[in-house]
Amino acid sequence: MSGGAAALSDKLCTEMAAETDLQAHGDGLRRLVHDVRELALGERTSYSSGRLTVSTSEAAALVSDPALAGVRLACAAPGDAVRIVAVLDAVQPCTKGPGGGGVFPGFVGPAMPPGRGETHVLRGAAVIAAGHLPRAQEAVIDMSGPAAPLSPLAATHNLVIEFDPAPQAPWEDVEAAVRRGLLRVAVHLADAALDAPPDAVEELPGPGAGPVGRPRIGIVTNLQTQGKYKDVFVYGRSLSGGLPTVISPNELDDGAVVSGQYGHPALKNPTYLHQTHPVVAALRARDDVCLAALVLCPEPVGQDAKELVAAHAARLCRALDLDAVILTKEGGGNADADVALKMDRLEEEGIVAVGIFAEMAGRDGTGPPLVVPPTRATAMVSVGNYDERISLPACDRALGGGRLALVDRPATDALELPVAAIYCALSPLGWGHLTCYEAAV
Amino acid sequence: MERAGIPTALLCNLVSIAVRVGAPRIVPTRGIPYPTGDPELGPQQERAWRRQLVERALVAVATPVTEPTVFD
Amino acid sequence: MRIVHYINQFFAGVGGEEAAGTGPELHDGPMGPGRRLAAVLGDEHEIVATAVCGDDYAAGHPEFAAELIEQARARGAELLVAGPAFTSGRYGLACARIAGAAVAAGLPALAAMHPDNPGLAEAAGAPVVESAETARGMRPSLDRLAAAVTKLAGGEELTAADGRVGAVPRINRRAASNAAERAVALVLTRLAGDLQASEIPLPAFDQITPAAPIADPAHALVALLTEGGFVPVGNPDRLESARATKWIRHSLEGHDSAEAGTFESVHGGFSTQWANAEPNRILPLDVARQLEREGAIGGLHAEYFATTGNGTTVADARRFGVEWAAELHQAGIQAAILTAT
Numbered sequence: 001m002s003g004g005a006a007a008l009s010d011k012l013c014t015e016m017a018a019e020t021d022l023q024a025h026g027d028g029l030r031r032l033v034h035d036v037r038e039l040a041l042g043e044r045t046s047y048s049s050g051r052l053t054v055s056t057s058e059a060a061a062l063v064s065d066p067a068l069a070g071v072r073l074a075c076a077a078p079g080d081a082v083r084i085v086a087v088l089d090a091v092q093p094c095t096k097g098p099g100g101g102g103v104f105p106g107f108v109g110p111a112m113p114p115g116r117g118e119t120h121v122l123r124g125a126a127v128i129a130a131g132h133l134p135r136a137q138e139a140v141i142d143m144s145g146p147a148a149p150l151s152p153l154a155a156t157h158n159l160v161i162e163f164d165p166a167p168q169a170p171w172e173d174v175e176a177a178v179r180r181g182l183l184r185v186a187v188h189l190a191d192a193a194l195d196a197p198p199d200a201v202e203e204l205p206g207p208g209a210g211p212v213g214r215p216r217i218g219i220v221t222n223l224q225t226q227g228k229y230k231d232v233f234v235y236g237r238s239l240s241g242g243l244p245t246v247i248s249p250n251e252l253d254d255g256a257v258v259s260g261q262y263g264h265p266a267l268k269n270p271t272y273l274h275q276t277h278p279v280v281a282a283l284r285a286r287d288d289v290c291l292a293a294l295v296l297c298p299e300p301v302g303q304d305a306k307e308l309v310a311a312h313a314a315r316l317c318r319a320l321d322l323d324a325v326i327l328t329k330e331g332g333g334n335a336d337a338d339v340a341l342k343m344d345r346l347e348e349e350g351i352v353a354v355g356i357f358a359e360m361a362g363r364d365g366t367g368p369p370l371v372v373p374p375t376r377a378t379a380m381v382s383v384g385n386y387d388e389r390i391s392l393p394a395c396d397r398a399l400g401g402g403r404l405a406l407v408d409r410p411a412t413d414a415l416e417l418p419v420a421a422i423y424c425a426l427s428p429l430g431w432g433h434l435t436c437y438e439a440a441v
Numbered sequence: 442m443e444r445a446g447i448p449t450a451l452l453c454n455l456v457s458i459a460v461r462v463g464a465p466r467i468v469p470t471r472g473i474p475y476p477t478g479d480p481e482l483g484p485q486q487e488r489a490w491r492r493q494l495v496e497r498a499l500v501a502v503a504t505p506v507t508e509p510t511v512f513d
Numbered sequence: 514m515r516i517v518h519y520i521n522q523f524f525a526g527v528g529g530e531e532a533a534g535t536g537p538e539l540h541d542g543p544m545g546p547g548r549r550l551a552a553v554l555g556d557e558h559e560i561v562a563t564a565v566c567g568d569d570y571a572a573g574h575p576e577f578a579a580e581l582i583e584q585a586r587a588r589g590a591e592l593l594v595a596g597p598a599f600t601s602g603r604y605g606l607a608c609a610r611i612a613g614a615a616v617a618a619g620l621p622a623l624a625a626m627h628p629d630n631p632g633l634a635e636a637a638g639a640p641v642v643e644s645a646e647t648a649r650g651m652r653p654s655l656d657r658l659a660a661a662v663t664k665l666a667g668g669e670e671l672t673a674a675d676g677r678v679g680a681v682p683r684i685n686r687r688a689a690s691n692a693a694e695r696a697v698a699l700v701l702t703r704l705a706g707d708l709q710a711s712e713i714p715l716p717a718f719d720q721i722t723p724a725a726p727i728a729d730p731a732h733a734l735v736a737l738l739t740e741g742g743f744v745p746v747g748n749p750d751r752l753e754s755a756r757a758t759k760w761i762r763h764s765l766e767g768h769d770s771a772e773a774g775t776f777e778s779v780h781g782g783f784s785t786q787w788a789n790a791e792p793n794r795i796l797p798l799d800v801a802r803q804l805e806r807e808g809a810i811g812g813l814h815a816e817y818f819a820t821t822g823n824g825t826t827v828a829d830a831r832r833f834g835v836e837w838a839a840e841l842h843q844a845g846i847q848a849a850i851l852t853a854t
Binding site for chain 2: 602631722723724725726727728729730733735738739741782783784785786787788790791793794795796797799800801803804809810834835837838839841842846847848849850851852853854
């Protein structure tokens, strides 16, 4: 064996050793959970026994960008009399540590599939970007009061990032800078907990693991692909123009899917809810079903493309030998068509299809609940009527902006809003508890 | 509109929705963000395509129908 | 019980289509069908006044309802009864609107119309009882309405047995588990063989009876309509980019084409870059004008109507349709081209 070959062999052995370590959990993911029960700004970013301290200067430096003139940080805790307006995206802090391969592939980590090895997450915390972007529809989070139970981000300790665009900076650059900064800060916060003893260690097996004989259930998650400010990224790329793709649900935990979609506040899927995908969680929580696959699909704007994507997604599900599929969407009535078409194609393939829909039944709930129902499939879960109104009391402090343009009032005022304006109140990924019932005549 | 006696050609891309909601006269278009256009064509061809759509719409409103009908 | 009865200009004897623009007015005592209704109701109830409004006026001025309700209250009204509107769309819309507005304002109300009346969906929480299709069925319609009034006045809820029609409101409430968990449970229910289980009933869309075609576009007045959020640049009327509650109109006179920089789309449901670079992609004005010049179109309506079809409720959309139809009828327009995004 030549010297060169021996060196190569040594290198291979080292790599194999590393691989063996990885195989400690096979193609699964080990999640090390650190609970956050308190959040404060301070000199140095640190985490200890549930208390997360964020260095204002370190975090601001991570967001800093030529497209941004200024960045401000603030904290909002559950129960605070605080309203966050113009919410753009929210992220759960997570990291894989040095050499871990990185999270948020394509933005922070390299653009490669993640979802194996170990990931540290700060549960109970979120980093939120709030401020004006073109085409963003104003989203509201109330940290207390009647709207609080409707938003997942009212239950987390939030680091809120506000920003001022640089003069002359193109909005696209502002948006990209905010998104990148948000993700970097999320990693930075989780890095502070790398050496802390986790509150829980969760083993997440790879897709399809477990005893045979249990029903194989897949998830089809449609991602909005409607151009600037209405796009979602997988490994940093838009699925726009593409076909459905199958990834491991564990990749979501590592931030494989990042939102750049700012429309339809109540019907929005922030990065946070992709990372903690409620249907993935619901399937993982049961031992009588098998979480078999996650299919990500673009939501194209054209009818032909919608039909192609629906037919192709159904074929993929068939090839994955699924018994049933739960479908999720992002956006309004147009996005219902993508779910409805896929449900119909799946039923034609002999696969049980359950779609999660929001109702658009008018303020008083007497309109037809769906604009585009499926024709063959009929199993639907309702996340509530998006037109119903909700009264919010006045609050002490507003973050994200001083006014709510939607109602042209100071952001701290008592307001009456449609549920549609409450961030994630009708989460199409199934986070919420709202549903509709028929009032007695 | 139709119910009120005004024949109306609906130019839209989501034909299946239009049929399902019962729009009587439907002219299919190529994309949601541009019902009477197609940015992939050159300006001359695009205008010709738009003209074709409006001509189809005129045919549609001058044609008797009894149920959702697609004019393409 | 003191009742105010709402009817349109036709049943009040003011006139037909030519009087449809008549504004809201309150008259003492029962009028038209109200006389028979009062007779059927008997002595326990009194129609103290009749509220009248022209159908076109009511379709174009939703505030007619609030005005009449205020006047009705001034007469001590304890119940508002509207119709019967049979299958008349604008009349049905007006009856539904005033009944809905009365209930919202705390005045009990009841409307009567045929189940196919497009106004039915606008009743917003106010009960509606069935009437016949046309005024030929006035008598049985009034009998049913009177019975419903008596029951409602007695504090009872109306049910299908009373001829109640229209959608039952679906109200938000909190479920025990989240939607994702319920979706998994629904999968298992379905896999276990229950093929009916669902949280949302399959909706029945209204049947649309197609309009008769026009004889020849070359001799017709045609309107351009769009739900593409199409506005003059700067959006002076502040048309909403989503969840539109109104529609706008704007003159097309002097415009040979929908020029970029003059018109734009504020639609919030898609990227407007293509529409704003070439607004004729939303409203095909350039080719419509060309066809008008060539004589293929008799004439284009001097204005276009636009709303934003993005999360708009079916009820609002239906209302826009009824209002557009009323406007176009009045303007003598025979056909329309509606672009949808």
